Amino acid sequence: MSEMLTKSAARNIFYGGSAFFFAVFIGLAAHSHYYAATVSTDVAGLTESVERGKRIWEKHACVDCHSILGEGAYFAPELGNVFVRYGGDKDAKGAREALKAWMQAQPTGIEGRRQMPQFHLNDKELDDLVDFLAWTNKIKTQNWPPKVSG
Amino acid sequence: MKYESQSIAKWYWFVAMALFAVQVTVGVLAGYVYVAPNFLSELLPFNIIRMLHTNALIVWLLLGFFGAAYYLIPEESEREIYSPKLAYLQLVILVIGAGGAVVGYLFRIHEGREFLEQPLWVKLGIIVAALIFLFNISMTVLAGRKTAITNVLLLGLWGIAVFFLFSLYNPANLVLDKMYWWWVVHLWVEGVWELVMASVLAFILLKLTGVDREVVEKWLYVIVATSLFTGVLGTGHHYYWIGTPGYWQWIGSIFSSLEVIPFFAMVVFSFMMVWKGKRDHPNKAALLWSLGCAVLAFFGAGVWGFMHTLHPVNYYTHGTQVTAAHGHLAFFGAYVALNLAIMTYAFPHLLKRSPYNQVLNMASFWVMTSAMAFMTFTLTFAGAVQTHLQRVLGMNFMEVQDQLALFYWMRLGSGIVVVLGALMWLYAMLGPKAASTELAGQAAPAE
Ligand code: HEM
Numbered sequence: 084m085s086e087m088l089t090k091s092a093a094r095n096i097f098y099g100g101s102a103f104f105f106a107v108f109i110g111l112a113a114h115s116h117y118y119a120a121t122v123s124t125d126v127a128g129l130t131e132s133v134e135r136g137k138r139i140w141e142k143h144a145c146v147d148c149h150s151i152l153g154e155g156a157y158f159a160p161e162l163g164n165v166f167v168r169y170g171g172d173k174d175a176k177g178a179r180e181a182l183k184a185w186m187q188a189q190p191t192g193i194e195g196r197r198q199m200p201q202f203h204l205n206d207k208e209l210d211d212l213v214d215f216l217a218w219t220n221k222i223k224t225q226n227w228p229p230k231v232s233g
Numbered sequence: 234m235k236y237e238s239q240s241i242a243k244w245y246w247f248v249a250m251a252l253f254a255v256q257v258t259v260g261v262l263a264g265y266v267y268v269a270p271n272f273l274s275e276l277l278p279f280n281i282i283r284m285l286h287t288n289a290l291i292v293w294l295l296l297g298f299f300g301a302a303y304y305l306i307p308e309e310s311e312r313e314i315y316s317p318k319l320a321y322l323q324l325v326i327l328v329i330g331a332g333g334a335v336v337g338y339l340f341r342i343h344e345g346r347e348f349l350e351q352p353l354w355v356k357l358g359i360i361v362a363a364l365i366f367l368f369n370i371s372m373t374v375l376a377g378r379k380t381a382i383t384n385v386l387l388l389g390l391w392g393i394a395v396f397f398l399f400s401l402y403n404p405a406n407l408v409l410d411k412m413y414w415w416w417v418v419h420l421w422v423e424g425v426w427e428l429v430m431a432s433v434l435a436f437i438l439l440k441l442t443g444v445d446r447e448v449v450e451k452w453l454y455v456i457v458a459t460s461l462f463t464g465v466l467g468t469g470h471h472y473y474w475i476g477t478p479g480y481w482q483w484i485g486s487i488f489s490s491l492e493v494i495p496f497f498a499m500v501v502f503s504f505m506m507v508w509k510g511k512r513d514h515p516n517k518a519a520l521l522w523s524l525g526c527a528v529l530a531f532f533g534a535g536v537w538g539f540m541h542t543l544h545p546v547n548y549y550t551h552g553t554q555v556t557a558a559h560g561h562l563a564f565f566g567a568y569v570a571l572n573l574a575i576m577t578y579a580f581p582h583l584l585k586r587s588p589y590n591q592v593l594n595m596a597s598f599w600v601m602t603s604a605m606a607f608m609t610f611t612l613t614f615a616g617a618v619q620t621h622l623q624r625v626l627g628m629n630f631m632e633v634q635d636q637l638a639l640f641y642w643m644r645l646g647s648g649i650v651v652v653l654g655a656l657m658w659l660y661a662m663l664g665p666k667a668a669s670t671e672l673a674g675q676a677a678p679a680e
């Protein structure tokens with residue numbers, strides 16, 4: 084092998100092969116983009132309030148304590164499915180109220196328990212945030228997570 | 234040091250070293266909050282601590298890469314850097330951006346995606362700095378001798394800048410957001426950063442062992458070919474459960490398993506070079522860090538990556554402490570050790586000395602490495618227990634965390650040792666040096 088493969092051959096294989104695999108990746112990514120924008124997410128339900136909710140999620144960097152669809156930090160509960168954990172599949176209104184109440188009740192101040200800050204969100208912002216969590220909960224995730232515990 | 238402009242690297246590395254100290258110290262703070270959760274919970278909540286820890290890491294690693302490029306490109310291209318002024322301007326922009334980000338984080342000024350929390354003006358500053366950098370080194374490389382090392386390094390650095398552009402794209406659709414977020418994160422560490430790693434390692438080993446350049450360069454191309462052939466489609470291992478199509482479960486599992494190949498190849502390649510090498514280079518500490526880098530990257534990225542990369546496994550371990558275990562050893566082995574290796578190699582040249590404080594430097598390698606390994610083990614055990622309780626039995630997250638307290642104490646303990654190791658290394662590099670290492674007149678140490 085050492086004699087058969089010259090340096091310039093190795094270089095050409097590197098450039099050519101990388102271009103090939105990258106092209107395949109772009110093709111699949113384009114299809115996945117289409118799939119995410121039409122099949123796996125609720126496009127009609129992606130309202131302005133859901134988007135505002137996402138921006139609130141980002142503004143307070145919730146992802147650096149929590150995970151969402153398994154990505155983020157590992158300090159606090161998974162929130163991709165928190166809407167069902169709060170019973171949103173059976174009683175959407177009840178889950179909404181419970182989540183809003185949760186946000187308003189933080190921090191617990193319990194000694195020795197991890198704390199979540201108070202973000203002072205108003206009622207409309209809380210509704211936007213819950214809309215975002217409810218929308219996220221509907222994403223087709225190949226049935227992840229395995230348990231409601233997230 | 235043969236070229237004046239190589240000394241630019243020194244300034245990049247000073248800043249990198251300072252941020253390294255900040256990064257590991259803040260890491261210990263994060264580890265402490267895990268065991269004493271009320272500590273600073275109002276003043277400096279965990280999410281802010283975490284973004285300081287991870288952002289400091291990424292920025293100092295990048296500064297280290299820039300320094301490495303400014304150090305090795307003149308020697309490879311056999312000419313001075315095109316414009317040292319631009320290089321210092323780039324550094325000033327980066328320092329202002331990094332400083333601004335840190336201060337901003339303390340006042341809750343940040344964006345909200347993991348690792349990409351920098352405010353927009355900092356992101357734009359980074360892009361401007363990257364453009365200046367790429368212009369500067371491309372002009373140097375194009376005018377000079379072209380080697381495989383500069384080709385691969387340049388491609389890696391261009392890739393870093395190009396993929397970073399996706400950090401500006403943040404759509405309302407969470408699935409699309411996540412899909413392209415990985416183009417920065419995964420295509421960096423398992424794509425273009427590997428090109429930087431392989432080329433910098435090749436450069437150091439070439440200097441340390443004196444092996445024939447033709448052979449080194451050929452294998453460099455072979456290794457980086459296996460990196461990109463596997464790593465690009467390997468992105469699929471992040472597309473299992475985020476709302477992307479099911480075929481990624483197959484593509485991701487197969488190609489990301491093959492990502493072990495380049496890391497294994499780097500181990501074989503480095504040891505072969507040392508074994509075949511004729512030169513007995515006095516900088517033993519640099520050799521230790523270089524071989525350590527290859528081996529630890531193989532374990533952290535290769536073995537710990539493979540452990541959770543098959544989709545039936547990842548279904549259960551996704552987003553648990555298993556991920557944190559892998560993230561730590563992979564980043565440490567591949568990119569922290571790489572930076573410490575090139576700095577350990579280059580500093581004596583930059584300071585016009587023969588290798589100094591070698592024993593302390595090598596001791597710091599063993600202290601840091603054992604502590605990082607221990608941290609990885611404790612997090613892996615914590616992750617295995619967490620996976621079982623939370624993902625198989627369906628126990629509530631917070632109850633499960635209570636069961637893991639002992640592991641988190643051990644993580645904190647090993648974290649403190651990591652900081653001590655880092656301080657030992659910094660002292661070995663920057664502290665007092667024996668007078669006997671001063672080089673008289675023009676004499677340069679062995680390459
Ligand atoms: C050079 C050494 C280190 C490197 C390369 C490193 C790297 C990282 C990375 C990449 C993450 C993000 C992990 C992920 O998303 O999976 C992280 C998070 C973290 N690191 Fe480190 N780190 C280092 C040292 C430390 C030390 C010394 C400690 C102290 C115990 C520490 C504690 C933490 C904690 C608590 C988190 C947050 C994990 C979570 O979200 O629950 N790190 N670090």
Ligand code: HEM
Pocket residue numbers: 153154155347422423470471489490492493530533534535537538539540541542543547550551552553556559560561563564567568
């Ligand atoms: C030096 C190279 C590598 C580095 C620095 C690295 C680092 C990381 C980090 C920081 C994460 C966590 C990302 C997050 O916060 O969500 C991660 C996730 C992951 N890595 Fe790596 N990695 C490397 C190589 C590899 C390799 C070679 C494999 C496979 C063989 C692999 C498999 C994975 C998988 C499957 C995940 C997802 C974990 C989850 O589902 O939570 N990594 N990696």
Ligand SMILES: [Fe+2]
Pocket residue numbers: 419423467468470471
């Ligand atoms: Fe990855």
